[in-house]
Structure formats: structure tokens, C-alpha cells
Amino acid sequence: MSAGAPTIGVLALQGDVAEHLRHLETVGARAVPVRRRSELDAVDGLVLPGGESTAMSKLLGVYDMHEPVAERIESGMPVYGSCAGMILLASTVLDTRADATWFSAIDMTVRRNAFGRQVDSFEADLVVDALGPEPLRTVFIRAPWVETLGPDVDVLASVRASDGADHVVAVRQDNALATSFHPEVTDDVRVHRYFLDMVRQSTS
Template sequence: MINIGVLALQGAVREHVLALEAHDVNIIIVKKVDQLDQLDGLVFPGGESTTMRRLINKYGFYQPLKDFAAKGKPIFGTCAGAILMAKELVGQVEPHIAVMDMKVERNAFGRQRESFEATLSVKGIGDDVQGVFIRAPIIQEVGEGVEVLAEFNGEIVAAKEGPFLACSYHPELTDDNRMHQYFVNMVRNCIVPA
């Protein structure tokens, strides 16, 4: 049984837990740094990236999260989670955890009242993936090693780099768990048999 954690400092934690429960994994709600040692993969939920970063600093998660990523352990970030993962942020000098070679613009689709849903074609998943966009970021640019998985109106909204997966939208807010299954498969593929 693989262990997948959901970083539970702020954001849509419960929704990710429910989405992961369908996939025969052990789910750990991560509130303490030492829980990272038990994990095979980790989800950064949607929420508010500035608040999440402040809590990451406050509770001593910053370097342990960078170390977790440096070990090649898979991380899946949705919306604010994708912002945490980007190596470059528009209008911000310092990135957050900075594990993916991508440039992200916060709130690029507009504020809360501009939230919307759209049907997406996501590489490796299907042409009928429902994306929920709430104050969503756009992935403006990606580096050479980053695979674009989905676009909406010509803008990148999902990408993968090695063990890291990021999307602008909230797959956890729909009944479609295929994005989570995709991540679970990534985690399983990263585990080296003893």
C-alpha cells in the first residue's frame, strides 16, 4: 500500500482526500513535518498561495518540502499548489518551493466572480476532463523538460516534469478522479522495489 499525503495547512484538503480514497492508497493528512518521511507522494491542494507559504514557513515545512522534492518523490499541485511548485512567478521576485521549470501568473483567469468550468483535453487522461477554475493561475511558460498536458484557449493549464504534476484547475472539486489516478500511477512508478 502506498502512502500519499495531502498538505493540510490550508485549502481544499478534504476534497483531495475524498478524490484519493477511490484509488487503494493510504492517505495521510500532513500537519507535521515528520509525517513527510512516511510518504511516497504528496498533494499541494488549492487554496491561497500566499497564506500557504506563510504557514509553510511558520511550521518549518519549507526546507523539508524542498528536500522531499529533491529525493524525486512525486508532488501534485492544484491551483495554489501549482503556484507553490513554479520556479518563476509573474510579478514576484522569489518563488515558493520552486520544483517545476515553469513560469506561473497568479489569478490570471480573474477573481472569484470570473470562476468557470470548462471541458479539457488532458494528455494521458481523456478529452472530457472537467476543469473547475477558481481564481486560477496560468502556466505562462515551461522549460524544455516540462510536458504540457492540457491547454485552455491556448493557455497551459496542466503540466508534468519528472515526478511533478501541476494544474491550474481543481480536479478535486468534481466527481472525476482520473487526474488523481494519474498521480497515483506516477507515485507507483516512482517506487523502487526493495
Template sequence: MAGIGVLALQGGVVEHLEHLQRLGVGATPVKKAADLDGLAGLIIPGGESTCLRRLLHLYELDEAIAERFRAGLKLWGTCAGAILLAKRVVDGDPGLALIDIEIARNAFGSQLASFNTVADVPAVAAAPIPLTFIRAPKITALGPGVRSLLRIDDYYAAAEDDAILVTAFHPELTPSLAFHRYFATKCGIATVEADEVDWRPGDWTRYAPLPR
């Protein structure tokens, strides 16, 4: 059965894998092009976008991801992953450049400006969703065919087109499974019910270590 991969070069990899596992979704760390085989979707996690862009090129994954995307692979970029997927980066060079958005890096300032909030995202879940922003970007403009999922003040915090989801925040660092469930549905993958009440950051240490 097709599963979802998480780009495992740098950033919040294990937390994404754990959220997918809680939903009963097959979760695969992706370190080389062959790891993309058989996947329905790929999550590009938060981290440092310049570092991730260089590692993608070094491991020849940039072209492999673009090729699989053209063949139907769904993509989700969180924070730095959203920067890599954007066609226009206000203060830097584009990476994979696969979704028609404009994005500004480190738009809130330093690490000290990181914050938590809660927002209603009706397309994703009926209940309010907790959001964690860490040195987050702002999505400043959407091109044709890109839909806003969440707008806050003067920026978009989440958006999508038919094949790509982007979020400026880190859903993997909250108890909520809403965005992971939403992406699984976008990939055509069924999920199971899972309890979110007792989860806290660090619970992923109960799971098997990331394969080397």
C-alpha cells in the same frame, strides 16, 4: 505500503483525501515534517498561495518538502499549489520553486470569473475530463524538461516533468478521478476502479473527520 499525503495547512484538503480514498490509495494529511515519512507523493492543494507560503515556512515544511523531493518524493500542485511549485511567478515571489514553469496568479480575475469546462487530456484519460477553475492562475511558459498536458488558448492548464505535476484547476471538486489516478501512477501506486457517476461536491462529509 507507501501512500500519498495532502498538505493540510489551508485549502482543499479533505476533498483530495476523499478522492484518493475512493481510488484505494493510502491518504495522509500532512501538517508537520514527520508526516512526510514513508510517502511516495504529496499533493499541495488550492487555497491562497501567499498564506500557504507563510504557513509552510512557519511550520518548517518548506525545507522538509524540498529535502524529501530531492530524495524522490513526487509532488502535485493544484491551483495555489502550482503557484508554490513554480520557479517564476509573474506577479509575486516564488515559493518552493521546484518546477521550471512561469505562472501568473489570479489570471482570470476575481472569484466571479470562476468557471467549469470540459477538456480532452489524452495523456491522463481517454474520455473528456471536467475542469473547475476558481480564481485560477495561468501557466504562461514551460522550461526545458516540462511537458504540456493541457493547453487552452494562450496558456497551459496542466503540465509536468518527471517528478512534478501542476494543474491550474481543481480536480478534487469534480466527480472525475482521472488526475488523482494519474498522479498515483506517477508515484508508482496502484489504484482500484471507482464509480464517478453519483459523486457530487460534499460527498466527502460521509468520511471520517480530518485528524487534529
């Protein structure tokens, strides 16, 4: 593992890889793309980026990476999933393909594309409890939401959707962090700094 700045990998099979790498470097991490087990073995934490969750699920199998990633998460490696990454961290996924797989790192049920299609994408200013009182600009693109939560999951943020209800969109359970939104496509790096702090705490 790394000495000095933590090394954080971004799963580089599909999705917003470059954007996450850039934000991680900005907050002081050594950020690297991860496609192989040898690369995974060298990181202190891992980001599962936004993208297409079923495509990522399939590619994890193609690259023989599902089991290695699952083992690292189970052993306590900090992991952060945005949008599609949130889906991959859930224990139950609704409206997905029958052959899709995920990691069950957070005791929650999520619904894919819950906020609608690409044309239903939107932005909102949310107060994310772990990041302080200043609102975070959040971007939702074909995003999931959380439908049910286990007792050990901390809710960090919710958003009022077009159905008039508040839906959970940011959570943490132990070493796993997940957001429905895409902080990597804004200039605000507070989510990545928060995750870097999680990684530092796990390696101290």
C-alpha cells in the same frame, strides 16, 4: 514508507485538503494529512492543494515545513499541485507578494489569479493528454496559468481564455505534476489516479 497501497499526503495547512484526501482514497491510495515533518517522512507522495498560495507559503514557514518539503521533492518524491499548488511548484511566480516562497520543482513561470477574480471562475471540458481521449470537466477558481515553459516540461492541457488565447493549465516535469484547475471538486478522479500511478512507479 508504505507497503501495499502507497501512502500519499495532502499538505494540510490551508485549502482543499478533505477533497483531495477523499479522491485519493477513492483511487486506492492511503491518504493522510501532512502538517509535520514526521508525517511528511512517512509518505510516498504529496499533494499541494488548491487554496491561497501566499497563505500556504507563509504557513510553510510557520510550521518549519518549507525546507523539508523542498528536500523531499528534490530527492524525487512525486508531488502534485492544484491551483495554488501549481504556483508553489513553479520556478518563477508573477503577481505575488515579495515575501512569498515556492519550490521551483517545475521549470515554468506562472501568473497568479491570471483568469481573474472569484467572479470570473468558470468550468471547461478539456482533453488532458495523459488521461485519454474523454474530456475532463475542469473547474477554474482564481486560477493561475503558465506563461513560459522550460524545454523539459510536458504540456498536458491548455484552455482558451477570455482573452482569446490558449493558455497552458496542466504540466508535468519528472516527479512533479501541476494543474491550474481543481479536479478535487468534481467527481472525476482520473487526475488523482494518474498521480497515484506516478507514486507507484517511483516506489517500484
